[in-house]
Amino acid sequence: MADRVHPTPPPPPPDAATATETTPLQEQHPSFNRPPAPAPGTYIIQIPKDQVLRVPPPDRARRYAKLAARPARRRRLRRACCLASAALLLLILLFTAFAGAVYLVFRPRAPAFSAFSVSSLSITNLTLSSSSSSPAIVVADVRADNTRNRKAGIEYRGGGEVTVAYAGAVLAAGPWPAFRQPPRNVTVFAASMAGKDVALTEEQRRQLGREEAARAVPMTVEATVPVRVRLGKVLRTWTVDVRATCHVEVDRMDGTPAAVTDRGCRVRVKPLWWWW
Structure with missing residues (x-):
């Protein structure tokens, strides 16, 4: 017959005295340092980190708005230049096509x-x-x-x-x-x-x-x-x-x-x- 495997009982929970004791390593690691509990009657408001970074301080708000508007102005200027160049090129092409058609129809010659x-x-x-x-x-x-x-x-x-x-x-x-x-x-x-x-x-x-x-x-x-x-x-x-x-x-x-x-x-x- 096969041998039976008996389950191992779980270890007993530590008592209160053992739980309250901390090792020297735990005392030195900063992750184990928890902030003290707030006083009674206070409220804790948690603000997301990205929202905090997006809001400039009041003394730098005007400069921040000015710097943030530069990329938008540059994009509008580039878009306007591209549109003007495209319109000019289109006019040149249309004028060239018109002049070529007129020349083919009339065949003008300058005085010789x-x-x-x-x-x-x-x-x-x-x-x-x-x-x-x-x-x-x-x-x-x-x-x-x-x-x-x-x-x-x-x-x-x-x-x-x-x-x-x-x-x-x-x-x-x-x-x-x-x-x-x-x-x-x-x-x-x-x-x-x-x-x-x-x-x-x-x-x-x-x-x-x-x-x-x-x-x-x-x-x-x-x-x-x-x-x-x-x-x-x-x-x-x-x-x-x-x-x-x-x-x-x-x-x-x-x-x-x-x-x-x-x-x-x-x-x-x-x-x-x-x-x-």
Whole structure:
């Protein structure tokens, strides 16, 4: 037969004398030091530790509120900057898409070297005497060509100027007329220029006389015109100055329209993307 295991009886509880006795280790450990019991008639209120730390002392409440508001202001500022940047980027993208669509529809082209030419030039009152001044009256027939643009017109605005010079000395100057040029159009107009007092040297007068006798007097016609491109009936580009320099030769200077030999024009204009 198997041996029986008898339960062990529990140890007897310590008596009151033994329970009240403390060991030296218990007296030294701080966890065994309990606070004294409160006096009769008092109440104990326990406050959570996190709540105590969140409430600043009265003398630091204003500074605490100021420091606590900084992260919120920074977050609002960052959010406002992000929204402004996103809105600006969206506007740039929309404008780029709109400009690209308009360009694909109208295919505008800025005035090129073939946009201007001088067909005739009339010079009167240009004397070759030994006087100190040589006033002149010049009328130039200028040809403006816009056949390169099939759907875009050109506006020549007021404020332009045309000058005629010989050997670097300006003989006459006048305004460029303001007009609108439709697409696929060639316009010829007369630019009247009033003479200026020009002091030519003795060598320049002799050279001018020889060139007039040879019926080949070189002249320089320069124009500075404010121009903008018309896209349909509503759209306009910014106004951009177009500078054209044409080198010509005339066969006489007796006041009648002279035969002009155009030796080419140079047009200086900013790229078309600058016009927007």
